[in-house]
Amino acid sequence: MSAASPQKQITNFLMEIIKQASFEANYKMPSERMLATKFATSRRSIRLAYQKLIDQGLLVNIHGKGYFTTEKTKTSIATDLRSKKKIYFIVPAIRTSFAQDILYGITDFCDEHMLDVSIKLSKSNPAKEAQYIHSAFSSDVKGVILFPTDNELVNHELLQLSAKRYPIAIIDRYFKNINSSFVSTDNYNAMIEAVKFLHAKKYKRLLYLTSPSSLATSVEERLNGYLAGISKYFGQKDKQSVLTSKMFSSQEIYNDVTAYLKANPETEVIITNGSRTITDAVISAANALNLSIPKDIKLMLFDNDFSSTEAKLIRPYVIQQDAYQIGYRSAATLYNQLYGDLHTEIIRLPVKILDFTEEIPQKIRQ
Template sequence: MTTFNPLYLKVYQSLLNQIKSGTLKHGEKVPSEKELAEQFEVSRITSKKALDLLSEEHYIERIQGKGSFVTYAGTGTDAAPPAERKSQDRKLIGFILPGFDESYGMDLVKGIEKHCSDYGFTVLFKMSYGKKEIEERAVNEFLDIGAEGLIVFPVHGEHVNNKLLELVSRNFPVVLIDRFIKGIPASFVCTDHQKAAGELTAHLFDLGHKEIGFLSPPPDGTTAIEERIVGFQLAHSEYGVKLNREYILTEIKNSMPIHSAGDPDIFKEDILKLDSYFAKHKNLTAVAACEHSIAELAVERLRAAGRKVPEDISVVCFDSPGNGRIHFTHIKQDEWTISRNAVNLLMEKMSDHKFAVQHVFVPHKIVEGETEKPMHRVMY
């Protein structure tokens, strides 16, 4: 778990309280970095960061050689922070997600826009393309424009987005969807990934399969992937089937659809990994893929090796577009309900900053497609 040093936030919050209460009035000089460092017994780097944050939010103005001065004079006045005035005029919500297509994400985008609109808010939208630096830059841009709250579908990765962590620590309204981030105590809305993966694996067991593979990206602290792996493992235990850990491949890095433009080098690496995996495990009768894009690539590589789906091997996954080239048996997540719950939680947080952190799991279902075939029925 990532540790987070909140010292500068203590300095920031103390000054913010003084500014909002009128103890530090509009135009008044704020204590210097040195004075604040001595008062709070922190380093000057820490006090500088607190002042920089207040400046970013337009509560103070920093003038080189003269010091920092309060520019805020209470809400409803011309001297109110520009970010607050913008959000009051336009009522903005920021929404960030790695990407979307017909398999998953499109209804999330539609739902977030619809439910925010019902509350009178306009949605600022940004795709991170799975890159942490783009996600963090989007957070900063939305705050600068005047977003009053954020809904974030976090990217995969073990490194915490420090800007999100800072916002949550300051009690800024943030709701996560699809997964939560370890170390960030924010409300989140998602599918119960462990339960869903367990049910998908159990579905294959019920069809008579025992030699089942599992394909996913590296977990890297990403809770959704970790939970799906655990669900796959627990299903083996519940059905009394011995788990072969060599059947679990967690090294597929490309999350873009195979017909979309992605990183060609990563795509080639994934092809080599899958070809090697299927050549080594020819006894597999079924494979569960953590993501639809991985299932698509798996089917392509199996066909290239001369194996038919589902005649020779069944392939199931999370998410599958109804109009896709292949209609997979899959876990269908309720994107519309996820989006509605996320917006409702955000609005509650915006109206009551003491609103407790909420964890909401939205029901899912298994949709049978054309990529599975029963083997002999087995009683466990």
């Protein structure tokens, strides 16, 4: 989790005071000395933060008296900050617990900070996603939180918004050529930790079932982390333990896994995404070969969409992402682009490895 820079903390603190005092012109702000003590920094740093707000017309410095809010604060900022600004959350679907918890995090932050979030389902359609992005910029929507569809193309509409410095926060997928905030799981290190966990449990035959790495940076990072973990803990980059499936349908996943397990009956653990489409197909493939889960093959899942009763039956290991914080932090960084120091951020959050034979994760749907 990346911490805000000292300069950002100061600016955000001052903006909160301005918001609270926005109906009162000539409100006196804290002194440079007091803020320097509070933030354990130099008065020069405080002065720079104040100067940014002066340049925006929000404050005025009266020599010998201090910093004060202005008429613009009263007439413009009061209306702007205390009325809800509309933002979009564009997401392929909200079927999984991962997507649902992201939504909870976003809506909680928006409720706390007077942002009006509208949910737009792209239904994994890049054209529909582009349409929503375009409509956001061409209307009164002030910013976008985007959970992109999995595809190899960078959305042209997204590139245009980035060039115009439109406030954007992107979840899960990182675009190197787009200037936006990015919030995700630390997928690379998560997979290294997953392999380390399995190595400690004395497993030797692992299978990583994945979609093509070209679809999203998160998929690529997980694959690279898995291979790095195999190299570190098993002494080799065993690419034979990776099964790439296009995953267009549950039947395709079933066919791919069945063929692999027939050729590799010694497989002990299958690591994959925890969506029900994938896990149900994997379980069906194992059952068709008279392989029992969890007796013969253990599942390790990125997140969990099983009910507590189902989870007790299959007893998976779970790579638990902090989806709520991903949502909350994505809304927070978008808010900062609207009201704070306007800087973008790259935030990668850690995971927890959970063992259903030892504990039941708190966030399981009943």
